[in-house]
Amino acid sequence: MxxxxxxxxxxxxxxxxxxxxxxACQSLKPDVVIESMDRYNREFPACGGRSVHRLANRVSIEVDESREAISRLIGSPSPDSVVFTKNCTEAINTVAKGLGLRPGDRVLTTDIEHNSNHIPWLRLQEQGVGRAYSPTEDGILDLDSFQDALDPSVRLVSMVHTSNVTGTTLPAKEVVEIAHDNGSLVMLDGAQHVGHSPVDVAKLDVDLYTVSVQKMLGPTGLGVLYGKEEVLEGLEPLSVGGGTVGIADYDSVELLPPPERFEAGLLNYAAIIGAGSAAGYLEAIxxxxxxxxxxxxxxxxxxxxxxxxxxxxxxxxxxxxxxxxxxxxxxxxxxxxxxxxxxxxxxxxxxxxxxxxxxxxxxxxxxxxxxxxxxxxxxxxxxxxxxxxxxxxxxxxxx
Ligand SMILES: Cc1ncc(COP(=O)(O)O)c(C=O)c1O
Missing domain, CATH: 3.90.1150.10 (Aspartate Aminotransferase, domain 1)
Structure with a gap:
């Protein structure tokens, strides 16, 4: 290279x-990313998925292409499993608020989580959702303690894939297998992993995965929530409104399937298109x-x-x-x-x-x-x- x-x-x-x-806070952006955002703003600054004129159609096509590029980057089986969010934090909050965790359920994290994978669960404690921490030593997860911490009450294991403090990476495959044997869902916080190392969410069999686009050579103010089709189907969106609806009456609504169900309002199209360029740039290297x-x-x-x-x-x-x-x-x-x-x-x-x-x-x-x-x-x-x-x-x- x-x-x-x-x-x-x-x-x-x-x-x-x-x-x-x-x-690890924010990566630099290459010319191709800046240029694709600039191209959107200069040449086709319209909204996607709504109007049917030529500029809007171009936005829709480029958003689809970007979703496909991100999908390839993380090994998602389908672009429909890729939801654009404001950032990685919003992706995690979408899961925390939408999974339907009940009093008595527990969420298991490591002891070295970023606040974005800590505070959402801390808040849920107020509603009776329990919390447990799996210890790390020098940033490395102790798999025996992890296994010991699991019991049927652990509905979700939510862990940092690569730590933003020590840089250590979780043995993700083992974590997913052990958690699944316990009947728990697994979410990995990939903010520091994607764009630095290969990841294949399908091979890992992980249920949910989050990305911070601004740390993978992409634009600021964009994240991704990946979810298995059946998991996204069961997740309540963080916000609803325009763009999320198939059809609505005065007293009823039929939401669109994922990913649109989770993408309420006009989106940050320039950033989404820039994210596709960042994914392509990384893939080429x-x-x-x-x-x-x-x-x-x-x-x-x-x-x-x-x-x-x-x-x-x-x-x-x-x-x-x-x-x-x-x-x-x-x-x-x-x-x-x-x-x-x-x-x-x-x-x-x-x-x-x-x-x-x-x-x-x-x-x-x-x-x-x-x-x-x-x-x-x-x-x-x-x-x-x-x-x-x-x-x-x-x-x-x-x-
Ligand atoms: C490990 C980890 N998780 C989550 C986040 C939050 O990412 P975002 O700023 O995209 O919400 C960060 C940001 O530094 C991080 O390092």
């Missing part, structure tokens, strides 16, 4: 100067290639950071288990200080804080961490800039 050629596809990188390592590239960068970063005694890395030592994420702390410095110093002194942009995983950090007495997160457009020079920046920071502030 030619990283130099890939970097050329990203306007911010062509401009030069900055090292962008905050892709190959998700195996993306994963391998991120792993090799993470290995290089680990060997540089591990040589600095004041630095401790979160998660497993083996960088190949941490995807494109390297979270770390510097003795004596707060994580926000680390991020600001790196920006100011080295032009390296990373994230800091608790990364929306408050319970995990608080339960371990940690105030947060610095997180460098990489994608296909990062290279070894970026790794060196970050590591050099940390070395300089340590000699200035910590010695």
């Amino acid at each position: 030619d990283v130099r050629r890939i970097r050329d596809d990203f306007p911010l990188l062509r401009k030069g100067g900055l090292v962008y390592m905050d892709s 190959g998700l195996d290639v993306v994963r391998e590239h991120e792993t090799s960068l993470n290995r290089a970063l680990r060997s540089r950071l591990a040589a600095i005694p004041e630095v401790s890395i979160l998660g497993p030592e083996d960088a190949s288990l941490r995807a494109g994420i390297c979270s770390f702390n510097v003795d004596g410095l707060g994580s926000h200080d680390v991020a600001m110093i790196l920006d100011e002194t080295a032009g390296v942009l990373i994230r800091s804080g608790m990364h929306c995983c408050h319970p995990w950090f608080r339960s371990r007495g940690l105030a947060g961490c610095a997180r460098a997160s990489m994608h296909i457009y990062n290279d070894l020079e970026d790794v060196s800039r970050l590591a050099d920046g940390v070395e300089d920071m340590v000699s200035t502030f910590c010695r």
Whole structure:
């Protein structure tokens, strides 16, 4: 893979100067994504699925094509199983509010969930829906404890596929098999997985899967909820209204089948069309290639950071288990200080804080961490800039 050629596809990188390592928060977008959104706004800025004039028809066709592209990217058996949402958070909330969980039912997560896969269940506790946590060690799920935590009351296992803190990936196939043996549905939060590693929801046999398009080189403000046909059929939509209806009378309504049933109101057509371009761009590179590239960068970063005694890395030592994420702390410095110093002194942009995983950090007495997160457009020079920046920071502030 030619990283130099890939970097050329990203306007911010062509401009030069900055090292962008905050892709777990939001990835950069290549020209093809920006151009397809621009094309929608300039050439056919109409609404899809309603009007029948030529511009509207083009929107409908391009939305369908985008749905097919996302469907292929995640291995969905049908594009009808792909629902566009506002973001990954809304996809999870759709399930939390629509699954019809009752008092006495329980939801099982890991102990390292993003708030988006934590707060919706916390809220349901107020209605008597129970909650259990499966422990992780260094971000790795303990499968025995997971199995022990299951009983017939666990209606849903909802777990992060790849952690936004440690970068570790769940043994998804085993989790699904064990949960299904218990009669539980499984949802995986794929916000940090899709666009970085191959995923095949059909092979995994997972019931529900969520995606954050803004983290897979796509536009901001878009997510995806994948669901097996029979699971989506039984799910109550989060909102209803225009676009979701087959026919309505003053006192009755017949909702459309999925996915339209879940897509109320005019949609973010530019973003949906851009998402299709992002999926095509990633497919052309190959998700195996993306994963391998991120792993090799993470290995290089680990060997540089591990040589600095004041630095401790979160998660497993083996960088190949941490995807494109390297979270770390510097003795004596707060994580926000680390991020600001790196920006100011080295032009390296990373994230800091608790990364929306408050319970995990608080339960371990940690105030947060610095997180460098990489994608296909990062290279070894970026790794060196970050590591050099940390070395300089340590000699200035910590010695
Ligand atoms: C693991 C994980 N889940 C869910 C989310 C929420 O994604 P979105 O911003 O698309 O709602 C994030 C965002 O950082 C995440 O890292």
